[in-house]
Every structure is written in C-alpha cells, then in structure tokens.
Amino acid sequence: MEPDYQDIQANKVVAALAYVVFFIPMLVARESRFAMYHANQGLVLFLGALVVNFVGTLIPIIGWFIIVPIGNLLILVLAIIGIINAIQGLAKPLPLIGSIQLFNKW
DSSP: OOOHHHHHHHHHHHHHHHTTTHHHHHHHHHOOHHHHHHHHHHHHHHHHHHHHHHHHHHHHHHHHIIIIHHHHHHHHHHHHHHHHHHHHOOOOOOOOTTTOSSSOOO
C-alpha cells in the first residue's frame, strides 16, 4: 500500500495516535488511506491486547506471571514500532500481526 505524499504528510500524527486509540483516524481522517492503514493496525493490536489479558487472567499462576506480563510487553513494543513507522511516514506492517486486515478502507 502506497498512499500519496500529501496524505502522509497531512496525517502522520493521526496515524500515530491510532496505536493509542485506534478509532481516532476513523473519526478525524476517514478519507486518508495512510491513517486508515494505521487504524487497522491499531485495531488488530488492541484486539491482541484484549486476547492476551483475557487468556492470561483465566489461567492461574502461569497466566498471571508469564502470559500477561510478556504479552503486554510484546503489545507495547509493537505499538512503539507502529508509532515510529507512522511518524516516519511508512505504511509498513507490524511484525506478527501486520498481515491481518479487519476492514478494507485502503
């Protein structure tokens, strides 16, 4: 996916915010292919965090002390990578989850 240069420059901050609150680009920059790409990545990351925390809290001891902390650390690292990619103007998929598309706006 290659959005145009003007789209990238106008929506870098909105795209980066997608990793904090994934629906911000849906409200602010709905027509931006770049922002919507990062909104999809942010949504997948959010759903991954929900799964990690749900599964981790259901499994006693191992889940509480291994799955939840390591899973949340991985989610944090992926979010930082996504924010850096957005600020740099890259539409680069995140490792492990980057190929998942939940909505097809771009």
